[in-house]
Amino acid sequence: MSASLKILAINGSERDGNTSDVLRHAAETAAERGVDFEIVDLRDIRMERCGPCGDCNDRPIACEVADGVPGVVQKMIDADGIVFAAPVHGFGTASLMQTFIERAGVGYLRFDRPLSNKVAGVISVARRYSAGEVWAQLTVNALLNRMIVVGSGFPATVHALHRGDALKDEEGLKNVSRLVERMIDMIELLDEHRRLTGRDDLLSSREANERVGLALNELQAAA
Template sequence: MTAPLRILAINGSERDGNTADVLRYAAGVAARRGVEFETVDLRTVRMDRCGPCGDCNTRTVPCAVEDGVADVVARMIEADGIVFAAPVHGFGTASLMQTFIERAGVGHLRFDRPLTNKVAGVVSVARRYSGGEVWAQLTVNALLNRMIVVGSGFPATVHALHRGDALKDDEGLTNVSRLVDRMIDMMELLAEHHRLTGQDGPIHTGEANERVGLALNAAEFEDVPEPGLAPESALSAQARP
């Protein structure tokens, strides 16, 4: 018997408010499709900001800061789909989600892109302004991690001011519902592909770390060969334009 498909939502809000309400709504959509839906509320995760060490761009192993970020990353790797959800604060992405993107992305995910070919969805919650900008930032972050981003027609941006307003935005919730359904459609397609072929994903992943070979980072990766090349060949490859 195959395990049920699972979606993990990352809630970047500092409170149990409209963003949490939208994710609970999304969980109901997933449940009707027989898909597990779990939410990580970043406000409950012990998460330090990036410190003064400044070695993020030169280290070749995950971040040494000991907090809850590594555990959240591990849960993301185990999921079939991931929803990134955050409210607009100060015309930008809420600070908890911004911190998580920085810590998880640079400190853990960039080395071998473990989220490659996982299905991603993005939800932003805004009173009126900058919902599209936050949605776009989170979408680019998913693309950076080589995830498969599904569309919902209009972006899944929900408008709300006071607690409870999000559940009154019928159009926004329709887009969230469509997003979750399309994520599940893609997850099922990928699962069927795996069943038929035994391969983890239909899309070639290429090199594990796209930073290898960039002249700016040559010193960082001078001992790391390109896929299929001996170490001495990798060094000469870094010098190619």
């Protein structure tokens, strides 16, 4: 059953460093289950920041900025599960991941919530401080997109400073492996549920956007 499954990992690090090492470890765990594990490095994606247009709350169509974000969004839609992974920079989420969350969420994902009921996992990498805060922010973002967030017992936070340190954090890597295993288990359970019930898990468009009272909702209701 696992052979056709796919997990997409979004790497929010600016470098090929500890976060990349952690995701390669996660990919090895997925491979043992016969699951395809693709890593998208945001540092390799042409990604503009949210601009000054300011019409995101009102427009009923996707963002018109031409960059690589919609391609990554489509990969997320096509995947069975998504891992959000980012290092701590300046006691917060690395700027690449923050920019992606803003662009993808407001520009594309909020219209019909295409990630609804997909399985999500979260990994944060830190020297020591704020790993929990970044993990929590990425988790809330997954919940906002109506995803099913899978845990790993202890959160999948990995401690590292210098290149290579992440691979020395045995407990952190164990939690990452446990996270991937549980994501695969949940994806398989959901697939079995869909086969047995024949249900379409995506929410209807009238329930997809929480911004009640805004012009966007009025336009969608009239459509």
